[in-house]
Amino acid sequence: MKNTVSNRILLVGDSACQVKPFSGGGIIYGLTASEYCATTCVKALKESRFDSNFLKKEYDKKWKEKLEKSIRRGLLYRKILDKFSDKQLNFLFSSGKILKLTRILESWDMDLLMD
Numbered sequence: 370m371k372n373t374v375s376n377r378i379l380l381v382g383d384s385a386c387q388v389k390p391f392s393g394g395g396i397i398y399g400l401t402a403s404e405y406c407a408t409t410c411v412k413a414l415k416e417s418r419f420d421s422n423f424l425k426k427e428y429d430k431k432w433k434e435k436l437e438k439s440i441r442r443g444l445l446y447r448k449i450l451d452k453f454s455d456k457q458l459n460f461l462f463s464s465g466k467i468l469k470l471t472r473i474l475e476s477w478d479m480d481l482l483m484d
């Protein structure tokens with residue numbers, strides 16, 4: 370999402386599209402962003418700043434620094450996998466076992482999509 374804040378408003382979780390594009394899972398991304406959201410709320414109350422500029426700098430920018438790359442990577446994988454039929458995917462994964470691709474996949478962080 371281009372922007373997840375407005376004056377006096379912060380979006381978190383599904384409403385902010387903090388969701389893994391290839392699985393639809395939003396627990397990890399939503400909880401990760403909610404820490405930034407909570408910290409920002411405390412800071413906003415302390416400094417009496419509820420304007421979108423402040424919320425963007427403190428929340429929108431920071432959660433994206435942590436999750437944007439993973440979401441973009443997930444979108445790319447999703448686009449690639451969507452091109453395959455179920456039959457082709459089954460073949461790909463059964464070949465993966467033979468080619469030991471599963472070992473590579475197992476070493477990945479499947480939430481942030483990094484090794």
Ligand SMILES: Cc1cc2nc3c(=O)[nH]c(=O)nc-3n(C[C@H](O)[C@H](O)[C@H](O)COP(=O)(O)OP(=O)(O)OC[C@H]3O[C@@H](n4cnc5c(N)ncnc54)[C@H](O)[C@@H]3O)c2cc1C
Binds near residue numbers: 383393395
């Ligand atoms: C069947 C299913 C299986 C899933 N499995 C997984 C999984 O295995 N792993 C994973 O990571 N994610 C999974 N997800 C996704 C995950 O559940 C969501 O990403 C996550 O719950 C989003 O949390 P949230 O707090 O943003 O939204 P929600 O959990 O949807 O919370 C929003 C809350 O707002 C309330 N609400 C809505 N409108 C209003 C209103 N007008 N006023 C007051 N309250 C309102 C709703 O009742 C709800 O309680 C699954 C989703 C579904 C549907």
